[in-house]
Amino acid sequence: MKITKSERNRVFILVVFLLIWVLGIGVTLVKTQVFNYGKNIAKVRKQRNRTFSLHPKRGMIYDNQGEVLAISIKAKSAFLSNKNRQESLKILDGIRKKIRFRENRDKNWRALVDIKKRIKEGKSFIWIKRKLSDSEYQKLKSVEVNPDSKSELNFLEEYKRKYPQGALASHVLGGVGIDEQGLGGIEFELDSVIKGKGSKVEVLLDARKRKFSQKFLNRPVPGKDIYLTIDSAVQFFVERELRGAVKQYKAKGGCVIVMDSIDGSILAMAGYPDYKPDRISDTSNWVQKNQAVSFLYHPGSTFKIVLAAAALENNVCYPQQVFNCYNGVFRVKNETIYDDHPSELLTFEEIIIRSSNIGAARIGLRLGRKRYFQGIRGFGFGEKMGIDLPGEEKGILRSLNNWSGVSVAFLAHGYEILVTPLQMIRAFNVIASGGYLVTPRVLKNIEGDRREKIIKKRILSPATVERMTSIMTRVVKTGTGKKAGIEGIEIAGKTGTTKKMRGKAGKERFYVSSFGGYFPANNPKVTMFVVIDEPRGAYYGGDVAAPLFKTIAEKLVIYLNVFPELDKKNEIRI
Amino acid sequence: MVKDSKVDKILISITALLTFFGLIMIYSSTMILAKEKYGDSFFFLKKHLVWLAVGFILFAFIALLRSPIYLDHRLVFVVVFIAIVTLILVFFAGKINNSYRWIKVLGFSVQPSEFSKIAIVLYLAYILGKKLDDVNNIGKLLLYLIPFFIIEILILKEPDVGSFLLIFIILIFMLFAAGLKIRFFFSIALFMGPVLYLIVKMNPEKMKRILAFLNPEEHFATYGFQTIQSIYAIGSGGLFGQGLGNSTQKLYFLPYAYSDFIFSIIGEELGLFGALTVVVLFFVFLLRGLNIAKLSGSKQTYLLVMGLTFLVVLQAMIHFSVALGLFPTKGIPLPFISNGGSSLLSSLIIAGIIVNVSRHRRMVFVND
Numbered sequence: 001m002k003i004t005k006s007e008r009n010r011v012f013i014l015v016v017f018l019l020i021w022v023l024g025i026g027v028t029l030v031k032t033q034v035f036n037y038g039k040n041i042a043k044v045r046k047q048r049n050r051t052f053s054l055h056p057k058r059g060m061i062y063d064n065q066g067e068v069l070a071i072s073i074k075a076k077s078a079f080l081s082n083k084n085r086q087e088s089l090k091i092l093d094g095i096r097k098k099i100r101f102r103e104n105r106d107k108n109w110r111a112l113v114d115i116k117k118r119i120k121e122g123k124s125f126i127w128i129k130r131k132l133s134d135s136e137y138q139k140l141k142s143v144e145v146n147p148d149s150k151s152e153l154n155f156l157e158e159y160k161r162k163y164p165q166g167a168l169a170s171h172v173l174g175g176v177g178i179d180e181q182g183l184g185g186i187e188f189e190l191d192s193v194i195k196g197k198g199s200k201v202e203v204l205l206d207a208r209k210r211k212f213s214q215k216f217l218n219r220p221v222p223g224k225d226i227y228l229t230i231d232s233a234v235q236f237f238v239e240r241e242l243r244g245a246v247k248q249y250k251a252k253g254g255c256v257i258v259m260d261s262i263d264g265s266i267l268a269m270a271g272y273p274d275y276k277p278d279r280i281s282d283t284s285n286w287v288q289k290n291q292a293v294s295f296l297y298h299p300g301s302t303f304k305i306v307l308a309a310a311a312l313e314n315n316v317c318y319p320q321q322v323f324n325c326y327n328g329v330f331r332v333k334n335e336t337i338y339d340d341h342p343s344e345l346l347t348f349e350e351i352i353i354r355s356s357n358i359g360a361a362r363i364g365l366r367l368g369r370k371r372y373f374q375g376i377r378g379f380g381f382g383e384k385m386g387i388d389l390p391g392e393e394k395g396i397l398r399s400l401n402n403w404s405g406v407s408v409a410f411l412a413h414g415y416e417i418l419v420t421p422l423q424m425i426r427a428f429n430v431i432a433s434g435g436y437l438v439t440p441r442v443l444k445n446i447e448g449d450r451r452e453k454i455i456k457k458r459i460l461s462p463a464t465v466e467r468m469t470s471i472m473t474r475v476v477k478t479g480t481g482k483k484a485g486i487e488g489i490e491i492a493g494k495t496g497t498t499k500k501m502r503g504k505a506g507k508e509r510f511y512v513s514s515f516g517g518y519f520p521a522n523n524p525k526v527t528m529f530v531v532i533d534e535p536r537g538a539y540y541g542g543d544v545a546a547p548l549f550k551t552i553a554e555k556l557v558i559y560l561n562v563f564p565e566l567d568k569k570n571e572i573r574i
Numbered sequence: 575m576v577k578d579s580k581v582d583k584i585l586i587s588i589t590a591l592l593t594f595f596g597l598i599m600i601y602s603s604t605m606i607l608a609k610e611k612y613g614d615s616f617f618f619l620k621k622h623l624v625w626l627a628v629g630f631i632l633f634a635f636i637a638l639l640r641s642p643i644y645l646d647h648r649l650v651f652v653v654v655f656i657a658i659v660t661l662i663l664v665f666f667a668g669k670i671n672n673s674y675r676w677i678k679v680l681g682f683s684v685q686p687s688e689f690s691k692i693a694i695v696l697y698l699a700y701i702l703g704k705k706l707d708d709v710n711n712i713g714k715l716l717l718y719l720i721p722f723f724i725i726e727i728l729i730l731k732e733p734d735v736g737s738f739l740l741i742f743i744i745l746i747f748m749l750f751a752a753g754l755k756i757r758f759f760f761s762i763a764l765f766m767g768p769v770l771y772l773i774v775k776m777n778p779e780k781m782k783r784i785l786a787f788l789n790p791e792e793h794f795a796t797y798g799f800q801t802i803q804s805i806y807a808i809g810s811g812g813l814f815g816q817g818l819g820n821s822t823q824k825l826y827f828l829p830y831a832y833s834d835f836i837f838s839i840i841g842e843e844l845g846l847f848g849a850l851t852v853v854v855l856f857f858v859f860l861l862r863g864l865n866i867a868k869l870s871g872s873k874q875t876y877l878l879v880m881g882l883t884f885l886v887v888l889q890a891m892i893h894f895s896v897a898l899g900l901f902p903t904k905g906i907p908l909p910f911i912s913n914g915g916s917s918l919l920s921s922l923i924i925a926g927i928i929v930n931v932s933r934h935r936r937m938v939f940v941n942d
Binding site: 004006007008010011013014015018019021022024025026028029030032033034036037039040041043044047048204205206207208212 | 606747750751752753805806807808809810811812813822823825826827841845846849850853857860861864867868880884887891894895898900
């Protein structure tokens with residue numbers, strides 16, 4: 001049988017038909033793979049790729065003895081996969097019976113309402129509670145979920161910041177928020193260093209939403225450890241004594257700073273009221289404030305050491321020089337300056353030891369506004385010192401051309417200027433360190449960087465320092481600071497009492513009591529500054545701040561092994 | 575004596591190439607699934623290799639036949655009889671995936687519909703090319719088509735609408751090639767319209783598939799899912815593909831990625847170039863097959879080779895079209911490449927017959 005021509009034509013038609021079909025497939029392939037490539041690959045990535053940010057582990061914070069002040073540990077966070085509203089609400093009911101969302105009753109209720117709202121809005125991922133404690137996690141694990149339920153209670157692992165020492169050094173440490181972001185203190189100031197860099201992970205999911213593979217999009221950089229100059233033990237008893245003093249005097253607050261006289265390391269920086277750093281989010285801003293760097297006040301008589309040092313350094317006075325103190329009332333231009341304890345004639349030394357305002361005013365007038373201003377600037381007032389803590393205030397020091405005719409007289413006894421406790425301890429430490437302006441520091445070093453940055457600049461001659469120490473020791477021995485004295489060790493210091501301009505004039509008076517000092521006077525190791533804000537009852541610096549200084553100093557002497565070089569006659573014979 | 579120089583080497587090469595390529599793609603598309611399900615990433619490949627071994631023996635046996643027994647009407651009747659019997663047997667073998675498609679032979683699952691396609695082509699080539707003097711004698715033609723209809727009804731009953739339609743198209747093609755007058759095709763179209771309508775109507779699932787095909791995005795979660803995932807797979811391949819083994823659509827996004835949607839994985843892993851190469855290979859297969867048919871000498875061998883060639887190529891074309899979303903989702907494996915013993919065996923048997931015809935053509939010419 002032969003194949004006819006018409007039959008061959010028919011096959012040709014079939015081939016053409018198939019050819020058109022093949023071309024159609026080719027065109028569709030080009031369209032799908034070339035023109036719609038971007039669209040298609042985007043869709044594939046959308047259904048298959050998930051990018052997660054992994055929080056890096058925050059660095060640890062240590063004190064100068066290697067004691068852990070802050071550490072990040074793993075903690076579970078609970079979330080709801082909300083696939084079905086009814087089921088989700090049922091699971092939530094189970095959760096409610098097991099744990100509280102928040103400590104506070106109101107907030108707990110509000111959190112619950114919020115979660116319910118999210119369930120009803122149909123959000124697929126809903127946080128139940130983050131960073132659970134172990135017991136909370138165990139309780140939540142026991143929440144019964146119907147195995148057929150599409151909604152699920154799931155857990156994610158996160159890091160949780162722990163402060164093993166409770167409220168210790170709260171203002172220095174600060175605290176972190178729920179996402180491990182620094183909110184205050186060193187945690188905030190050095191956040192970028194401590195935090196490290198998180199990694200982004202791209203996870204490939206299969207159609208059942210199970211992880212198939214994962215890829216790190218960037219290399220994580222772990223947070224660096226931080227070493228502070230704070231000594232937990234010192235910090236601890238400083239805080240305890242401060243709390244006691246504030247309560248004893250029913251004061252509004254208080255602040256104590258203890259510093260190494262030589263290198264400016266801050267061994268303790270305490271403020272009251274304080275808080276627990278892991279509760280920083282629930283703490284009011286006022287309580288969070290680190291008073292050591294942000295409390296602004298008139299330094300009052302403690303500022304007389306600046307005056308005296310400037311006067312001696314400029315050789316305008318000598319220690320035995322006599323000044324008339326006008327029996328307690330002295331008029332400068334149209335202002336009057338009073339002394340609480342009036343005197344007729346006082347030597348330069350006695351003016352400081354007895355803390356005569358009139359005497360100070362007279363020294364100030366003798367020193368002159370220009371030299372005094374330079375002296376104050378030399379002590380670093382009116383400027384930030386750049387300590388590694390947030391919220392540092394620079395204080396207020398008016399520039400010379402804004403000084404009135406009486407400014408120098410008032411600045412002489414510590415008014416017309418606002419300072420922070422930290423600025424004051426630095427000023428006291430100038431004399432303690434033998435004439436150097438040493439920048440205080442709380443940061444000893446950062447992991448991987450062993451250098452300690454000690455910044456110091458000489459501003460007083462040794463002769464002035466020697467004279468000042470002699471005067472300030474007598475303040476404690478015989479003057480206004482007697483209550484700061486400890487037997488067997490020479491303490492140099494100066495009291496301060498400031499009237500606060502607050503409230504209805506005359507009705508109630510508010511004061512700031514302060515005391516600054518260092519010891520042992522002949523070879524200083526420790527400088528300390530104490531401020532009590534608005535004490536009630538007693539208010540003189542010598543009555544309120546000086547005893548607190550003493551209590552702490554007594555402990556420091558033993559703890560830091562600060563003993564005076566024994567004189568031959570005082571030598572203990574065994 | 576048969577001269578082997580007449581053997582169509584190109585067709586054999588394409589068959590070998592596609593089969594070998596199939597091994598690679600089967601491993602690539604099943605390694606994860608197999609590892610997870612059977613703990614052995616080679617599980618599917620190993621099974622496929624067993625089938626391939628059997629298939630190769632059959633291919634060689636048929637290709638080396640001294641006389642073309644497949645033209646013998648007694649053998650053709652036997653084959654058609656076996657096809658009908660096995661297609662009845664599936665109803666006693668139990669359902670898999672809601673349909674009766676499988677029987678067990680020596681512990682292996684076999685799909686009789688795959689082999690009945692060959693039986694039908696053998697039978698049609700015999701009646702259209704030899705038995706009937708005039709294909710336009712409609713009465714006689716319909717009478718001889720009774721076995722064909724029995725097989726078609728049995729396949730429809732399974733149900734396997736894909737194979738049903740494929741076999742029907744083969745019939746049309748072969749009637750057309752055999753010289754049936756054009757007006758009869760209009761009658762067939764008029765008759766088939768209502769039949770197809772009834773099939774769809776009686777089978778609501780088919781209806782949904784067709785609706786999903788018309789608007790896949792809307793039926794994303796249900797019937798549109800496979801189509802969309804297949805297009806995503808091919809589309810994300812781009813020009814050069816994601817690389818062998820790198821498909822992510824096989825991670826359960828694309829069901830039956832190793833059989834009904836293996837072309838999608840080819841497109842995803844090897845890109846436009848890989849996909850086009852496969853399409854072109856099948857088109858070359860078509861041209862070679864038709865060339866062998868043309869030169870084969872007798873009308874029966876002519877219709878036989880053409881029918882078998884179309885059987886392979888049309889399956890491939892439908893497979894491509896489904897993968898690209900041009901056709902509604904239909905479970906049609908890609909000949910030579912897809913995983914599945916029955917499909918591979920029937921494809922290799924077809925190739926064997928075509929190669930054998932190509933070897934005999936001179937002899938047939940001499941006889942002519």
